Amino acid sequence: MADPYFFGYGSLVNLATHDFPNPRPARLKGWRRAWRHTDLRPVAFLTAIPDAESEIEGMIAHVPRNDWNALDEREWAYDRVSATQSITHPLTHEVEIAVYAVPNHKHSEPSEMHPLLLSYIDVVIQGYLRAFGPEGADRFFATTDGWDAPILNDRHEPRYQRHQKLTDLESNFVDTRLQSVSAKLIQAT
Structure with missing residues (x-):
């Protein structure tokens, strides 16, 4: 029987936000990340969307005893989608890998009513900086x-429930990159 793993491409890359065992860098082909809002949540989050021309980096980690409950609860606004054949990873034993994505029609x-949270972006970028370095965070x-x-x-x-404290270097990296993509920051009230 194949070992169950998940592929994380956002906050799950930040190992400080979970304790799932055996995390490893991996690549998901045929998908791209996008900031999207779903009526299931008040703010926008990342989702993976199919894109045959794209490949994204992330982390895989083991789901012990095939117990998906904790992860399904954490990712409750997403569907769990099988992605084993689309993932390149360093493991040598048989695995079954899922990715979480919000269905396209959902x-x-x-929008300003449903914005991205800087505290969430901070967590995601901190994870990419620590796992893949500045080049990976730029990717x-x-x-x-x-x-x-x-x-x-x-x-x-911070409004994001798994927020993390960033170092000054990490905060500066996030701020500089957001400026480079002409991000529009709005102040919390």
Whole structure:
């Protein structure tokens, strides 16, 4: 029987946000990341969307005892999609890998009513910096759509439940890259 793994491409890349065992860098072919809003959540989040021409980096990790409950609960606004054949990874034993994605008909563009959270972006970029270095974090920006969405600056009072404290270098990296994509930050009230 194949070992169950998931492929994370956002906050799950940041190993400080979970304790799933055996995390490993991996690549998902045929998908791209996008910032999207779903009526199931008040703010916008990342989702993976099919794109035959794209490939994204992320992390795979083991789901012990095939117990998907904790991960399904964490990713409750997403569908779990089998992606084993689309993932390049370093494991040598048989695995079954799933990716979480919001179905296309259930998401829309972010808006001022449903913005991205800077505290969420911080967590994701911190994970990419630690797993893939600055070049990998830059590839994250390049392979993610929706940077024209409004971003709520909640860094000083984080609304994202798994927020992390960034170093000054990490914060500066995020801020510089957001400026380079002409991101629109709005202040929390």
